[in-house]
Amino acid sequence: MGVAVVIPTLNEADAIGPVVRELPRDVATEIIVADSGSKDATVTLAEAAGARVIALTQRGYGRACAAGAAAASAACDIIVFMDGDGADRGDLLARLVAPIQAGTHDFVIASRTRGARDPGSMSIHQVLAGHVAGLGMGALYGIRYTDMCAYRAIRRDTLAKLGMTEMTYGWNIEMQMKAARAKLRILELPMPYRCRMGGESKVAGSLKGTVRAGWRIMTTFARVAVS
Numbered sequence: 001m002g003v004a005v006v007i008p009t010l011n012e013a014d015a016i017g018p019v020v021r022e023l024p025r026d027v028a029t030e031i032i033v034a035d036s037g038s039k040d041a042t043v044t045l046a047e048a049a050g051a052r053v054i055a056l057t058q059r060g061y062g063r064a065c066a067a068g069a070a071a072a073s074a075a076c077d078i079i080v081f082m083d084g085d086g087a088d089r090g091d092l093l094a095r096l097v098a099p100i101q102a103g104t105h106d107f108v109i110a111s112r113t114r115g116a117r118d119p120g121s122m123s124i125h126q127v128l129a130g131h132v133a134g135l136g137m138g139a140l141y142g143i144r145y146t147d148m149c150a151y152r153a154i155r156r157d158t159l160a161k162l163g164m165t166e167m168t169y170g171w172n173i174e175m176q177m178k179a180a181r182a183k184l185r186i187l188e189l190p191m192p193y194r195c196r197m198g199g200e201s202k203v204a205g206s207l208k209g210t211v212r213a214g215w216r217i218m219t220t221f222a223r224v225a226v227s
Helices: 016-022 042-049 061-071 090-101 124-141 156-162 171-181 207-226
Strands: 002-009 030-035 052-055 076-081 107-111 152-155 186-190
Touching: 002 016, 002 042, 002 061, 002 090, 016 030, 016 042, 016 090, 030 042, 030 061, 042 052, 052 061, 061 076, 061 171, 076 090, 076 156, 090 107, 090 152, 090 186, 107 171, 124 171, 124 207, 152 156, 152 171, 156 171, 171 207
Parallel strands: 002 030, 002 076, 030 052, 107 186
Antiparallel strands: 076 152, 107 152
16 A cells, blocks of 8 residues: 655745655655745755655645645555654654554554653643543544644545545644544554754744634534534
8 A cells, every 4th residue: 555645844944854854765655745835945855855845825734734635646545644843753654554554444643642752842732632632522422532643644535535624723633533423443553752853833833823723623623523
């Protein structure tokens, strides 16, 4: 089963080169960087490291993820999403996709809170947000997640059937909710998590970013819950 790794980016020049190079080429069939108009050298460095870059004319985390998945070649039956800041362990890609390749699961999501985390890699509100969201999804669907980590793998045909519509920071929770509602074979996998290699987080790096992302996550939860 071919694997396409999709990395949404916006001004991640400090990390994108190492992120792409760390991915094992015997596992990743192709690496797609979906860039939302970076003003730094993100695009140049991603291409130099061996990624295929697609340029988006509109911003949006979910929009970048969706565009990257759509751009994957027909040979790729598994889509992996990960951040471009260097915090996710790309060298452990094989561990993430193995349950899908083995045919035992449809959706595998890394859990930062259950894995070993570098000091300072997650803020307390990120940990709490994952915990609260997990309680809510458990009450709705009986599936208890512990995190909303961006690092995840899903069968391509399964992703298409979920009917993803959220184009902003609610993308991750929408996928988890719809996967649980569809009774997919889900595995939450403890994975180590590092501090970002450089730059500033678009979510946790400022109060404005945290509030904006939190609002989108809450509104997405409410919308999917009643749909």
